[in-house]
Amino acid sequence: MAPPRIHAPIRGLSLQLSRLSVVQEPKSIPTSFARSLSATRSSSAAITPTTVTSIPKPPPSITPFEAQTVLATIHSFPTLEPLRFESYPATHLGLPTRRDILHRAVVYEGDNTRLGTASTLWRSEVHGSARKIRPQKGSGKARLGDKKSPMLRGGGVAFGPKPRNFGTKLQKKVYDLAWRTALSYRFKKGELVIVDNALEIETPRPQTLESIFRANGWRRMIDGKERGNSLLITLSERPLLKKALSEMGTAGRVLQWEDVDVKDLLEKPRIVIEHKALNTILLNHSTDLTHSHSKPISPLGKPRGDPQSSPDQGPHTLLGWSQYKELITVSPEERTQLEPQLLEEVADVREKAAASTSGMAAMEILLSAHQLRAEAFLGRAAQVPPVEVSEEDWEANHEVGEAQLWNAAAEDEKAKMFDLKADIAELKGTEESEVEALRLNAENARNEAREWRGEPEYLDELEEEMSKQ
Numbered sequence: 001m002a003p004p005r006i007h008a009p010i011r012g013l014s015l016q017l018s019r020l021s022v023v024q025e026p027k028s029i030p031t032s033f034a035r036s037l038s039a040t041r042s043s044s045a046a047i048t049p050t051t052v053t054s055i056p057k058p059p060p061s062i063t064p065f066e067a068q069t070v071l072a073t074i075h076s077f078p079t080l081e082p083l084r085f086e087s088y089p090a091t092h093l094g095l096p097t098r099r100d101i102l103h104r105a106v107v108y109e110g111d112n113t114r115l116g117t118a119s120t121l122w123r124s125e126v127h128g129s130a131r132k133i134r135p136q137k138g139s140g141k142a143r144l145g146d147k148k149s150p151m152l153r154g155g156g157v158a159f160g161p162k163p164r165n166f167g168t169k170l171q172k173k174v175y176d177l178a179w180r181t182a183l184s185y186r187f188k189k190g191e192l193v194i195v196d197n198a199l200e201i202e203t204p205r206p207q208t209l210e211s212i213f214r215a216n217g218w219r220r221m222i223d224g225k226e227r228g229n230s231l232l233i234t235l236s237e238r239p240l241l242k243k244a245l246s247e248m249g250t251a252g253r254v255l256q257w258e259d260v261d262v263k264d265l266l267e268k269p270r271i272v273i274e275h276k277a278l279n280t281i282l283l284n285h286s287t288d289l290t291h292s293h294s295k296p297i298s299p300l301g302k303p304r305g306d307p308q309s310s311p312d313q314g315p316h317t318l319l320g321w322s323q324y325k326e327l328i329t330v331s332p333e334e335r336t337q338l339e340p341q342l343l344e345e346v347a348d349v350r351e352k353a354a355a356s357t358s359g360m361a362a363m364e365i366l367l368s369a370h371q372l373r374a375e376a377f378l379g380r381a382a383q384v385p386p387v388e389v390s391e392e393d394w395e396a397n398h399e400v401g402e403a404q405l406w407n408a409a410a411e412d413e414k415a416k417m418f419d420l421k422a423d424i425a426e427l428k429g430t431e432e433s434e435v436e437a438l439r440l441n442a443e444n445a446r447n448e449a450r451e452w453r454g455e456p457e458y459l460d461e462l463e464e465e466m467s468k469q
Contacts, residue, residue: 070094072187074275077195078212086194086275091289092282093192095177095184102185105178105262108170120160123148173288175262180285182265183278193272199254200238202368203343203375209244213251218270228252231268233260235277257281340379347373360427367420374413381406408452411445418442 068090074083088094126148133147144151150158186192201208213219219228230252232241242254252268257277265271350369354362384403422438450458 065090068094070187072192072194074194074196077197077199077272078201078216080193080195080216083196088282092180092286093184093187095181097185097188098177098181101174101178101181102262102266104170105175105182106266108168108175109261109263111166111168114166116164116166118161119163120157122158122160123150123156126154126156128154176285176287178262179265179281182262183281186265186271191270193270194275194278195272196275198238199232199234199241199272199274201240201244202372204240204243206244206247209241210248210251213248219251228270229268230270230272231255231260231264233257233271233273233277233281235274235280336379337383340376340383343372343376343379347376360424363420363424363427367417367424370413370417370420374410374417377406377410377413381410404452404454408449411449411452415442415445415449418445 066089069087070090070093071085072088072093074086075081076083123146128146128148130146130148133144134141136143142151148155150156183192201212210219213228213230218230229250232245232252232254234241234254234256236256238254245251245254252270253264255264257280260281347369350365350372354366354369357365381403384401384406418438418441422435422442425435425438447458451462
């Protein structure tokens, strides 16, 4: 085995090589900066090479979160037609989802809604004698006092519940942040529908509201059952909407803005809120932004004394509101008798309003008048007692009763309604196929009216068509 000192020259050589400076070849000089290599001195001064340094770009400007905004679509109820975009601060509808803040708010609301009325009787509160029921010793049994002992049936309850307050506290700023966080969460998921006008319908019938829900995709058939829950938040009382929604079962809830809490904003799959109600909620839950308590809010949805506050588009602004109010205040038995008359009165009011209006607004008012009059005629037909007529007598005389005449009048109103819908569709530039479908529906309604009246010419045409088939 060679001694270790033989490797010393190799270590010294590697050390010397590491100390040597590495000489690099000079890079080629650009032709524009190359100096002439002639033997004589140039008359002009030599150009020394210069180094061009790149100027660093300024960092991109970052908009602070407080100055950022989000765009929300404002719709029209009940068609949900987009009307305009409205800008909201990101601190209102663009907050990140904070599960801890939402959990604290929901627990706070749950604690403060507990009644805490559970109560039991301690042994001193139970009625009975305080005599000792048996001797302390000698019986071989357990020691007992009076019969009100918790160990005996009928005695007091040891450590039972007593009325107490389960309420907890939460900072106002944290609670307001939870409100806007919940709204931001639903807005980001596309589950916050903002409508510009009042969430009110023309009649308290659940069929009307159900057709609106189905047209907007809020109610769908899943596994053979109607599915879909919605939370409707209004600025003030909406009695027609509330009554129709209560008769629809599990379609959803309607609440005024002061009755809503954070848990309600997170429960239902969808939130439909009025524009003024949303602004009122945001004004009342922004103390963590303003660092002061918010101003008192008027029922109009704006601070008191604000000259720009506009009147609420509530149910009192509907044409025929007095008739509707009378309709929902009577008993169900009286309502079926009064409904046709009141609906006709509302239709008359709207026809007069349409006559004094022009343009698309007049056509829409007249459309609702035809629809209400058709419902009134159908209601009158249902009130007529049925009359049994043999088929031979009907074929011989072609006599029609009062109910058939009311049904025919209802079909005439439906025909006018479909014609008006077709005219509105043409003005809006709808596809020709949809307009033709509306015209066809109008023609079918007229034929139904002729059949209800028993017109001989139309009946002969039907017989000819049946014979050809």
